[in-house]
Amino acid sequence: MLAFSAIAIVIDYTEKVEDFVNKKVPGAEIIGYFRNFIPYILALLFPIFIFVAVIFFTSRMANRSELIAMLSSGISFKRLLRPYIIGAGIISMVLLFANHFVIPRANKSRLQFEEKYLWEKAYSKDDNFHMRISPTEFIYMQTYNPESKTAYRFSYERIRGNTIQKKVSAERCVYDSIKKQWKLFDVVSTLFEGPKVTMHKYVTLFHPFNFTPSDLIERREQKQLMTFSELNQYIHREEEKGSEGLTEYYIEKYRRTSSPFSAFVLSIIGACIASRKVRGGSGIHLAIGLMISAIYILMMQFSTTFAIKGDLHPLIAVWLPNIVFSFVAIYFYKRFSQA
Secondary structure, three states: OHHHHHHHHHHHHHHHHHHHHHOOOOHHHHHHHHHHHHHHHHHHHHHHHHHHHHHHHHHHHHHOOHHHHHHHOOOOHHHHHHHHHHHHHHHHHHHHHHHHHHHHHHHHHHHHHHHHHOOOOOEEOOOOEEEEEEOOEEEEEEEEEOOOOEEEEEEEEEEEOOEEEEEEEEEEEEEEOOOOEEEEEEEEEEEEEOOEEEEEEEEEEEEOOOOOHHHHEEOOOHHHHOOHHHHHHHHHHHHHHOOOOOHHHHHHHHHHHHHHHHHHHHHHHHHHHHOOOOOOOHHHHHHHHHHHHHHHHHHHHHHHHHHHHOOOOHHHHHHHHHHHHHHHHHHHHHHHHOO
């Protein structure tokens, strides 16, 4: 972990050193940034670290015939795996807590630094943007400029059942941060009262809509900033608005739980693979372990891509590699326990 942290810091620093110099970032803030960068990168690959570590020291024990002596003395393979299961369980619980509460707080400081010094500007959500701001109110805008807080081709509708009660259209609208209202330009306001339709035109009009510019900004990696409760609240709030594109947030939510479980499964697989003395020693075991790690990462990438781009449910996408490797763990356990 220490070695990988050093490598990751060097690579990341090399990519960002030009920005640090051009924007004259204070050294203390750079150190603080990398202090929060380390937990992020380690948590991302922590299950793989555990897997490789288990293979490494178990293989060394096997090559020294220590495991053979233990099994020959009457200890069952199930009893031999008990420390691995207990240790992996403890580490998985710690990683579970860190993923949901500790890492998001570190990410918040890290991403605030990147937003301040490294990102050029904020960016809005997709063009042709629809959003429900209350159970009966909907808005639409063709484009939105986050720097000027201006929306173009804006419309607002209030609907009861299947009937439109009010519609407001404007060429553009700008948020007034002092009045906490939106200022509309070239406005057409239409009121529907049964068969009666009333239309008014305004050059400008202030309207207190139930949304703010922050609701229209897509912060980079926003999902990584939220703790477990904050992420659930955000998903619930966006679903009430009728927002789309929440798949990545569901993936992040489920990944924080599946990652600790993968550490548990991979530890059992690693212990089973490395418990037998083979020609080639620890090198063969480590090669097999790295190959399995690569397959696991590829499977995770494929499944999450199918969830984002296709119709695969995020819960299935995140847990599919764990399910597959759980069967692999059961296979290895039965094979080596009967040997």
